[in-house]
Amino acid sequence: MKRVISVIVENEHGVLARIVNMFAARGYNITSLTVAPIPESEFSRMTIMSEGDPKVFEQIVKQLYKLIPVYKVIESDNFIEKEMAMVKFNLDEPLSDIDALARCYNGSISNVGEKHVVVSVVDRPDRIDNFLKAVKRFKPLEVVRSGVSVIER
Amino acid sequence: MKMTGARIVIESLIKENVEVVFGYPGGAIMNVYDEIYKQDKFKHILTKHEQGAVHMADGYARATGKVGVAFVTSGPGITNAITGIATAYTDSIPMVVISGQVPTTAIGTDAFQEVDAVGITRPITKHNFLVKDVKDLAFIIKEAFYLAKSGRPGPVHIDIPKNVTADMTEFVYPEKIELKTYKPNYKGNKRAIKRAVEAIKNAKKPVFYIGGGSVLSGASNIIREIVKTTQIPAVETLMARGVLRYDCPYLLGMVGMHGSYAANMAMNDADLIISLGARFDDRVTGKIDEFAKNADIIHIDIDPSQIGKVVETKYPIVGDVKLVLEEMMPMLLDGIDPNRYEEWREILKRYKELYPLTYSDSDEVIKPQWVIQITGELAPEDAIISTDVGQHQMWAAQFYPFTYPRQLLTSGGLGTMGFGFPAALGAKEGKKDKVVINFTGDGSIVMNIQEVLTGYKYKLPVINIILNNNYLGMVRQWQTMFYEDRLSETDLSDVQPDFIKLAESMGGRGFTAKTKEEFEKAFNEALNSNAVCFIDVQVDRREDVLPMVPPNSPLKNMLVFKEDK
Numbered sequence: 178m179k180r181v182i183s184v185i186v187e188n189e190h191g192v193l194a195r196i197v198n199m200f201a202a203r204g205y206n207i208t209s210l211t212v213a214p215i216p217e218s219e220f221s222r223m224t225i226m227s228e229g230d231p232k233v234f235e236q237i238v239k240q241l242y243k244l245i246p247v248y249k250v251i252e253s254d255n256f257i258e259k260e261m262a263m264v265k266f267n268l269d270e271p272l273s274d275i276d277a278l279a280r281c282y283n284g285s286i287s288n289v290g291e292k293h294v295v296v297s298v299v300d301r302p303d304r305i306d307n308f309l310k311a312v313k314r315f316k317p318l319e320v321v322r323s324g325v326s327v328i329e330r
Numbered sequence: 331m332k333m334t335g336a337r338i339v340i341e342s343l344i345k346e347n348v349e350v351v352f353g354y355p356g357g358a359i360m361n362v363y364d365e366i367y368k369q370d371k372f373k374h375i376l377t378k379h380e381q382g383a384v385h386m387a388d389g390y391a392r393a394t395g396k397v398g399v400a401f402v403t404s405g406p407g408i409t410n411a412i413t414g415i416a417t418a419y420t421d422s423i424p425m426v427v428i429s430g431q432v433p434t435t436a437i438g439t440d441a442f443q444e445v446d447a448v449g450i451t452r453p454i455t456k457h458n459f460l461v462k463d464v465k466d467l468a469f470i471i472k473e474a475f476y477l478a479k480s481g482r483p484g485p486v487h488i489d490i491p492k493n494v495t496a497d498m499t500e501f502v503y504p505e506k507i508e509l510k511t512y513k514p515n516y517k518g519n520k521r522a523i524k525r526a527v528e529a530i531k532n533a534k535k536p537v538f539y540i541g542g543g544s545v546l547s548g549a550s551n552i553i554r555e556i557v558k559t560t561q562i563p564a565v566e567t568l569m570a571r572g573v574l575r576y577d578c579p580y581l582l583g584m585v586g587m588h589g590s591y592a593a594n595m596a597m598n599d600a601d602l603i604i605s606l607g608a609r610f611d612d613r614v615t616g617k618i619d620e621f622a623k624n625a626d627i628i629h630i631d632i633d634p635s636q637i638g639k640v641v642e643t644k645y646p647i648v649g650d651v652k653l654v655l656e657e658m659m660p661m662l663l664d665g666i667d668p669n670r671y672e673e674w675r676e677i678l679k680r681y682k683e684l685y686p687l688t689y690s691d692s693d694e695v696i697k698p699q700w701v702i703q704i705t706g707e708l709a710p711e712d713a714i715i716s717t718d719v720g721q722h723q724m725w726a727a728q729f730y731p732f733t734y735p736r737q738l739l740t741s742g743g744l745g746t747m748g749f750g751f752p753a754a755l756g757a758k759e760g761k762k763d764k765v766v767i768n769f770t771g772d773g774s775i776v777m778n779i780q781e782v783l784t785g786y787k788y789k790l791p792v793i794n795i796i797l798n799n800n801y802l803g804m805v806r807q808w809q810t811m812f813y814e815d816r817l818s819e820t821d822l823s824d825v826q827p828d829f830i831k832l833a834e835s836m837g838g839r840g841f842t843a844k845t846k847e848e849f850e851k852a853f854n855e856a857l858n859s860n861a862v863c864f865i866d867v868q869v870d871r872r873e874d875v876l877p878m879v880p881p882n883s884p885l886k887n888m889l890v891f892k893e894d895k
Contacts, residue, residue, distance in 0.1 A: 186511075187510075187511055190460070190462075191448060191452075191460070193454065194449070195452060198452055198453055200485055202453050232638075234638060235638065236635065239634050239635035239637075239639075240635050242634065242635070243633065243634075243635050245456070245477065245509070245511060245512050247456040247511055248510060248511040
């Protein structure tokens with residue numbers, strides 16, 4: 178089972194390594210991870226998507242709290258989850274179709290170069306999955322996904 | 331007043347009332363050692379190996395309850411310290427390890443004697459620091475001591491680059507520490523405590539499961555009181571030996587792989603297990619699916635991550651064992667009827683009588699268990715006992731009459747061979763008035779034997795009783811039981827040192843004992859010798875530690891006698 182947790186940590190050097198180490202040392206898998214400082218505070222927010230049964234998650238949360246720089250671990254079933262994907266296509270693909278598809282997923286064409294076009298979309302992780310399936314027919318050259326970011330409703 | 335980082339280290343330690351530092355100098359920590367030279371407020375003990383220094387700081391901490399402190403240099407200094415730090419981490423021992431590091435400008439360049447020290451110690455410390463600016467140094471040291479001893483104790487590592495120890499700043503040592511992100515929960519939740527008390531009152535077959543956390547929280551007196559009043563049977567883990575006196579009528583002995591039959595059956599048959607700072611280690615539970623199938627569990631622990639980690643816990647209480655029990659005590663006394671558990675006690679008494687902890691003694695050859703027992707009779711009641719790791723460790727835990735908490739110093743979680751002797755030296759430094767005895771094996775003792783020199787230099791008489799069976803005994807026992815007697819690389823009979831000459835060459839004393847009389851004579855002489863002593867006791871080579879729960883078997887499937895195998 179996939180689940181997302183939001184971890185508020187002190188913004189200090191080595192803290193990312195501490196969190197990742199804890200996951201690695203205990204054999205928990207990280208599906209995705211995003212980190213950025215929280216504006217006007219001494220904290221950073223890490224959003225971690227991981228897999229496991231509820232018991233594993235209970236341990237993950239407890240083990241996170243054990244780390245000294247961890248201020249808060251937010252678990253919720255009521256997150257707004259957003260993830261970003263960027264996809265590169267050849268210019269000779271049907272751009273209007275690609276653009277139309279991207280718009281369905283809160284996206285658009287972000288850049289048009291001499292040979293390539295880049296589309297970016299921002300949506301729920303499961304919808305990003307769908308988008309990537311749907312654009313397969315246009316022969317994407319490169320796909321880049323961000324980690325998920327969440328905020329409580 | 332402005333001072334160098336090195337001076338700040340010294341002044342901070344003085345502020346923390348540090349009495350002794352165990353350590354080993356080197357290039358990157360030289361500025362600090364220069365300041366050690368200039369002061370006389372605390373003692374420095376120069377060890378022969380960094381591992382020895384950390385184990386000594388650990389033994390000092392275990393015996394005194396204070397924070398142990400060790401200094402090492404960068405690179406190989408800190409890597410040599412790793413086993414000691416990991417040992418302390420696994421057993422939750424309060425410790426501060428300070429290492430030198432190459433100058434900040436050289437970090438990351440593969441400079442001489444550079445390693446990523448904080449990277450290496452991260453998974454084996456409660457917390458660690460790389461000091462980048464001398465202005466942070468005093469605060470970090472204060473924080474390190476606070477973290478080491480508060481909540482669930484543990485080792486904290488501070489890595490200080492050489493230029494930081496040379497830089498100058500104003501020395502201000504913080505009076506108090508307040509961390510936004512770290513607030514250990516000492517007092518258990520009142521409602522949870524109430525529910526747990528009700529469960530105890532309603533249980534028919536409850537058992538106290540006493541772990542190392544009881545020692546760390548200083549809960550021994552209140553546990554003794556509660557056990558005496560409620561008359562609920564109790565078992566102890568290896569780390570908790572001595573919380574109850576060995577002759578306490580409600581104590582069933584040690585639990586787990588080499589625990590007593592009665593203790594293991596109590597856990598197996600109980601309807602309520604009251605865990606006091608114990609962590610359901612695999613050496614205790616045996617096969618986890620079969621563990622305590624009919625029992626509800628009350629789990630009191632200061633570390634929330636321990637609760638529910640291994641077994642499902644019906645009554646979780648996050649808090650300090652002592653404080654939680656103090657809260658429980660009046661509720662328990664109010665209306666508890668010790669007679670309620672009479673039938674349960676009778677069953678366990680029968681188990682105890684049926685399968686007592688025993689061995690067949692011999693006049694031909696010395697039995698290791700006899701050595702432990704007779705030492706218990708000959709040594710003062712409050713002697714401190716340390717052990718290395720292996721068969722002798724389990725025999726000591728089974729047969730020594732432990733009377734006080736902090737009396738047994740042993741590497742429980744990590745199982746570190748080479749721990750016992752330096753830990754004993756550290757304990758002796760902290761408890762000068764106590765007799766300190768290390769039970770060790772012919773395999774374990776040679777792992778840190780160089781520290782005889784440290785004992786000699788600083789006049790730390792420690793008696794090492796080597797239960798010498800010319801084997802790596804515990805591995806040999808497993809090879810015999812589970813590998814059809816293929817004794818792969820465990821027979822040490824062709825490479826035994828002469829322990830007498832070895833001790834004497836480093837300023838100690840050595841004795842050999844091949845008979846019981848020789849042992850008693852040697853021990854009494856060692857007691858009065860005021861030197862580091864080795865008593866090389868030639869014991870029965872093929873004696874096994876029994877009873878035993880085979881690995882990954884349920885507790886009830888114990889091998890009680892040799893014929894069971």
